[in-house]
Amino acid sequence: MSEPAFTVADLGGTTLRTARYDTGTGALTDIRRTPTDGMARHPGAPVPELQDRVVRQLADLTAEAVGRHGSTALAVAFAGxxxxxxxxxxxxxxxxxxxxxxxxxxxLEERLGLPVVVVNDLTAAVWRYVTGTGEQPFCLITVSSGIGSKVYRAGEVLLDPEGHGGELGHWTCDPSPHAPLCDCGGRGHLGGIASGRGLQAAARRAALADPDGYARSYLGLAAPAADLLDNRTLVAAIRADDPFATAVLRGGLAHLASAVTSVFTSIGVRRFVLMGGFALAVGPRFARLLTEEIERLGCFGLTTEEIRRMVVLGAPDDDHGLIGAGRLLAARSAARQAVTVA
Structure with missing residues (x-):
C-alpha cells in the first residue's frame, strides 16, 4: 500500500507555491509557482479586495493540486x-x-472538503530544520520581501494561541518620526529597514543623498537612475564587494544584529538559521557581515568564537515552507493516528 500524499502550499508576498508532499520519502514533486495576487500586483487596492483575490487564487490553485495529487489533506504556510x-x-x-x-x-475546508492546516510560513519552515528529539533550540529568520522569525525550543515553536510571537520584522528599531514605512503601515519596523524591499528603498535613498558616490559604484553603472535599481542589481553589487552597496546592507544589518542579540540575551538561543530570497541570494557574505555586526555589539557571556558560530545559512532553495508544511502535517497526522490506536 502506497503512502498517502499531501498537497502543500506556501503563500508569500511575492510568490504562491504549491507542491505534492510524499509522506513516505519526504520529497516534493509537482512544484508550481505563480505570482501572488496581492498588493504587489495590485498596489493601492483596498484590503478586503486583496483578501478576496488572494483567497480565491489560493483556493483555486490548491483545489487543482489536490485533484492532481490525490491528496488526503492540505497544509498552507502563510506569510503572516x-x-x-x-x-x-x-x-x-x-x-x-x-x-x-x-x-x-x-x-479552504469548505471549498476542498478535506482537512486543512494553516500556519505561519516561518512556523512551517522551522520543521524543515528539526532533526529529532533533543534538538538544540534555534531561531529561524527569513529575510525576503519582509522579515520574519520563529523560535523552536523543547519540541515546539514558541507561539501563543492568537499567533503572537516571532514577528521580529515588526519590532520598532527606529522610533524617529521619519523612519521608513513598513508594509503594515507602521514606521521604523525592522522589516521596513532590513528586508529585501527595505534595503532596495535604502539604496535608492542613499543614491539621492550621494549621487557622485552612487555614480561611481557598481549600482550606478548597472542602474544609472536610482529609480531603476532593483534587488537583483543590489544583490550582485553586494556579492561583488561594492563599497556603496555594502554600506547600505550594513546599515540594515546593524538593526538585524541588534534583534539577534536581543533574542539571545532574553531566552538564550544561540543558533540562528537564515533563509529567505534576499539573504540566500547574497549568500555567505550576508551571514558573514551579519556576524561582524553581532560581534561589534557583543553577546553577554559569549566569546568571540562562540559568536562566530551563531549564524548559519539555510538550504539554498525556496522550498522551506513547502517541506516544513509537509513534515508538520505528517507529524500531526501520526499523532492523531497514535491517539486513535490508543
Missing part, C-alpha cells in the same frame, strides 16, 4: 501571523494594512 485555529490575523506583505481576521482554514 496565524492563530491556532487557522485564522490569518494580518498579512503585511500580502495585503498591507491590517484588515479583519480571515478564517482561512474554514474557507
Amino acid at each position: 501571523p496565524v492563530t491556532a485555529d487557522g485564522r490569518v490575523v494580518t498579512a503585511p506583505t500580502v495585503w498591507g494594512e491590517r484588515g479583519d481576521p480571515l478564517p482561512l482554514r474554514l474557507r
